Amino acid sequence: MIKRDKISIIYDILHAIQAKGGKIKPTHLLYKSNLSYQTMLRYLDELMGKGMVYTVQEKKSKFYCIGDKGYQFLAEYKRIKEFTESFGL
Amino acid sequence: MITFLHAPDWYVPFAAFFELVLFLVTLGIAYYSYRIWKLTSEANYLSFFASFFLIAVSFLTRVVTNIILSKDLVTFNQTVREVVVASSNLGIGYMFRSVFVFAALMILIILALKITDRRVISLLGIMVLLASFISFNAYVAFHIISIVLLMYIVAYFYGRHTARRSKSGLVVFVSFLLITLSQAFYLLVFLSKAFFVVGHLTELAGYLLLFVMLILVLNR
Numbered sequence: 001m002i003k004r005d006k007i008s009i010i011y012d013i014l015h016a017i018q019a020k021g022g023k024i025k026p027t028h029l030l031y032k033s034n035l036s037y038q039t040m041l042r043y044l045d046e047l048m049g050k051g052m053v054y055t056v057q058e059k060k061s062k063f064y065c066i067g068d069k070g071y072q073f074l075a076e077y078k079r080i081k082e083f084t085e086s087f088g089l
Numbered sequence: 090m091i092t093f094l095h096a097p098d099w100y101v102p103f104a105a106f107f108e109l110v111l112f113l114v115t116l117g118i119a120y121y122s123y124r125i126w127k128l129t130s131e132a133n134y135l136s137f138f139a140s141f142f143l144i145a146v147s148f149l150t151r152v153v154t155n156i157i158l159s160k161d162l163v164t165f166n167q168t169v170r171e172v173v174v175a176s177s178n179l180g181i182g183y184m185f186r187s188v189f190v191f192a193a194l195m196i197l198i199i200l201a202l203k204i205t206d207r208r209v210i211s212l213l214g215i216m217v218l219l220a221s222f223i224s225f226n227a228y229v230a231f232h233i234i235s236i237v238l239l240m241y242i243v244a245y246f247y248g249r250h251t252a253r254r255s256k257s258g259l260v261v262f263v264s265f266l267l268i269t270l271s272q273a274f275y276l277l278v279f280l281s282k283a284f285f286v287v288g289h290l291t292e293l294a295g296y297l298l299l300f301v302m303l304i305l306v307l308n309r
Contacts, residue, residue: 010129050130073128080125082306086257088201088249089133 007084009035011077013043014052017066018074023056024064095228095278096285105155107293112148114300115141121303133200140196147189154186184222187231191217194238201245232272239269260302267295 004012016032017024024032030040044064047053052070056063066074073080083089096104119141126134195214204210217238221230246262274288 006131007129069128076125076128078309079306080129082257082309083121083125083303085253085255086261086302086306087137088245088261089131089137 005084007077007081009033009043010047010052010073011081013040013047014066014070014074017053017064017070022066025061026064029064095275095282096289097282100286100289101155104289105152107289108148108152108155111293111296112145112152114296115145115148118299118303119145121307136196136200140193140200143189143193143196147186147193150186150189154183183227183231187221187227188218190231190235191221191238194235194242197242198238201242229276232275235272236269236276239265239272243269257302257306260298264295264298264302267291267298271295 013029013033016029019032020028026040029044030037033040033043035043044053047070048055050069051067052073054065054067056065119138122134122138122141125131126138192214195210195217198204198213199210204213217234221227221234243262243265246258246265250258250262268291271288271292274284274291277284278288
């Protein structure tokens with residue numbers, strides 16, 4: 001199995017949220033992102049810091065939502081990946 | 090100037106134009122890296138932006154210095170011109186250019202070799218700067234040090250290309266190979282000024298290839 005790079009993991013997380021209409025439960029995201037719970041939290045922390053993801057509380061459930069920067073990242077993903085791979089960044 | 094006075098007279102206007110093109114090309118690569126950094130906040134992209142921005146500034150320095158010195162030299166006779174060539178090798182324009190290019194190449198090496206130890210980075214920087222500024226001939230030292238630094242970058246991109254076999258990886262490898270070769274051609278300028286033209290065109294081809302790759306990436 002090929003190890004995913006950081007950019008791909010970020011894409012997978014954001015794509016999973018987008019596929020659920022821009023809002024996803026943590027347990028669902030854990031399943032979709034194929035990461036350990038701790039690793040997922042670390043990535044989400046980072047993505048929230050970058051403004052790509054934010055959380056909302058609805059009733060008793062917490063949801064992760066995709067932000068504007070997250071949508072921008074998804075739109076640019078292929079280019080970013082190609083650029084990153086070409087220059088070995 | 091420093092570089093133009095090694096060039097044949099007929100090539101000077103072309104060189105000036107090409108250096109402007111090189112400035113814009115490297116600035117374009119820097120800009121895209123900056124855009125990705127703004128989006129991802131990943132330090133690698135910021136470093137890559139800094140590297141290409143410094144290369145762009147070095148080309149701008151070349152353009153400006155060349156213009157200033159070319160104007161001055163119009164009124165000089167050949168003997169004075171030769172004296173100016175020698176003294177300009179130690180000139181401020183050359184010094185700035187060296188600092189910008191070496192800093193840029195060092196950032197690329199730090200990224201390629203994934204050097205994180207600040208002591209190693211500072212040692213590398215000090216050695217490069219010392220070798221450049223203490224050397225007797227700044228022109229020769231600049232190009233030899235550039236070749237050494239670029240060879241590490243070329244080796245890295247060759248390794249990546251053989252491991253992944255991607256088209257864009259091949260383009261980047263060939264680009265840096267051409268840029269390295271251009272530095273070697275610049276060193277042969279003492280044999281014939283024609284080598285300056287060959288070096289300049291090879292350098293231009295190297296950076297244009299990088300730019301073409303960027304355009305291909307943007308069109309995906």
